[in-house]
Amino acid sequence: MDVAEFRFSVSLSALKLTFMLLFALTPAEGQFHVVGSLQSIVAAPGDDAILPCHVEPKFNVAGLTVEWSRPDRRPDPNDRLSRVEYVHLYRDAREVPDMKIPSYIGRTALFTDGLREGNISLRITNVTQEDEGRYKCFIPKLKSQTKSSIVRLIVAETMTTETPLHPETLQTPEPMDEFHSKGGLSRRSRLIPLVVVCVFILLCVAVAGRWFTESKHRKTEFEKGPPI
Numbered sequence: 001m002d003v004a005e006f007r008f009s010v011s012l013s014a015l016k017l018t019f020m021l022l023f024a025l026t027p028a029e030g031q032f033h034v035v036g037s038l039q040s041i042v043a044a045p046g047d048d049a050i051l052p053c054h055v056e057p058k059f060n061v062a063g064l065t066v067e068w069s070r071p072d073r074r075p076d077p078n079d080r081l082s083r084v085e086y087v088h089l090y091r092d093a094r095e096v097p098d099m100k101i102p103s104y105i106g107r108t109a110l111f112t113d114g115l116r117e118g119n120i121s122l123r124i125t126n127v128t129q130e131d132e133g134r135y136k137c138f139i140p141k142l143k144s145q146t147k148s149s150i151v152r153l154i155v156a157e158t159m160t161t162e163t164p165l166h167p168e169t170l171q172t173p174e175p176m177d178e179f180h181s182k183g184g185l186s187r188r189s190r191l192i193p194l195v196v197v198c199v200f201i202l203l204c205v206a207v208a209g210r211w212f213t214e215s216k217h218r219k220t221e222f223e224k225g226p227p228i
Helices: 003-025 112-117 174-182 187-224
Strands: 030-036 041-045 049-051 053-056 066-069 088-091 108-110 120-123 133-138 144-146 147-154
Touching: 030 133, 041 049, 049 147, 088 108, 108 112
Parallel strands: 030 144, 030 147, 041 147
Antiparallel strands: 030 053, 049 120, 066 088, 066 133, 108 120, 133 147
16 A cells, blocks of 8 residues: 555545544434533522423424423322313413413413523422422424423522523523433433544554554665665
């Protein structure tokens, strides 16, 4: 193999590695996940609270069903007529109030403009002590293994943190934090070793190519012999 062939082989290998890296970094179907807040949301009685939740990476969910519920609240098994009730149910591009928990009627809303970017945060107005607890944001038809997340609301007179009132200022956690809290690693975390390996391979190939070129050059000079 001469120098030209070796350089072509090195370039081809580098191109393959680049395409592999780009493919790994490109979001594919089924890699979306719902991310809530790892920190509890604190609000004083009578204030409005926003429960942060969004799809990562950004994805238009305006045409999907979005459910907000109280996971600790279940239908009465002894009542055949009881059914699952929601804090907020968004279906067919509108709110469905018929299946809503009575105490939340007229007090909840999604940020409809943000649905196109995957923002499914819920606003609850005039919170009371009865609103305290865990809330589940859920997108049933999202093509993902992580379709839901839990957000905890604390209602207290003394607030240690301010509850954000604007969706653009919501500070939701990174996907890596969400997955670490569940004992796993996010896709972003799994990609770090891949990036490191690819960079290392490219550096090794570049060093080997330079060494081969210099060796070839020295061998050619040696075969020519000293100048007469």
